Amino acid sequence: MINFPGQREGEEVLAVIRKHTIVFIKIIVVFTLIIIVPLALFLMFWFKFYPIADHYQGGIIVEIFISLIFLYGLLFTCLRWINEEFDVFILTNERLIDITQISFFQRTVTSTPLDHITDTTGIINGFIPTILQYGDLTVQTAGSKAADIFIDHIHDPEAVGRLILDWAHKKRTTVIEKQPKS
Numbered sequence: 001m002i003n004f005p006g007q008r009e010g011e012e013v014l015a016v017i018r019k020h021t022i023v024f025i026k027i028i029v030v031f032t033l034i035i036i037v038p039l040a041l042f043l044m045f046w047f048k049f050y051p052i053a054d055h056y057q058g059g060i061i062v063e064i065f066i067s068l069i070f071l072y073g074l075l076f077t078c079l080r081w082i083n084e085e086f087d088v089f090i091l092t093n094e095r096l097i098d099i100t101q102i103s104f105f106q107r108t109v110t111s112t113p114l115d116h117i118t119d120t121t122g123i124i125n126g127f128i129p130t131i132l133q134y135g136d137l138t139v140q141t142a143g144s145k146a147a148d149i150f151i152d153h154i155h156d157p158e159a160v161g162r163l164i165l166d167w168a169h170k171k172r173t174t175v176i177e178k179q180p181k182s
Contacts, residue, residue: 004090004097006109014167017089017160019153020134027080035073039066079104089151091164094171096139098149110149114171116141120161137161 002013046062086101096117098110117139124135137157139149154160 007092008094011095012093013090014093015091015160015163017091017151017154019084019087020132020155022128022132022134023084023153024081027077027084031073031077035070035077039070042066084153087152089149089154091167093167096149096164098151110147112139112141112147112149114164114168117164117168118142120165122157122161124157139164 002016004013007013043066082104083101086099086107088099090097090099093114095111095113098108100108100110102108119140121138121140122135123137124130124133129135133156134153135157137151137154137160139151139161141147141149151157151160
């Protein structure tokens, strides 16, 4: 059984929705293409034309410079990874909770009752997303503070949308059944 901070008594977690694995693969590919490959090519040409034995002090400066570039790239890759990893959407039997990591020290939490959910729209756009079945989901809500909840890069957004709508419908029919008849 899954528990989370702020969970209400009697509230059950039905689904935890996280980003598709392709998001993290993209982060690794970008890091490799932007940091690793250019540094490897630079090192290869540097040491071919300027051997360490001939220019020992210059070699140390280049190694420090390359290490700093690598660490700088790794830092931004880790920050990007954290921003994507901590985006979590929790569907309970009472509400939908959207936890979005905006930056390293900034997070927003949006919660909407299931009976306020009116519609969902799943979008899969592109060749690779169609093959891998991932895309974006917009959950439309009703009420005085109506706001759409946007869930990006999730696996099978149409199925997740149907799941959310099914539970929202069950919640509305349960609320209607519990109301006293006049």
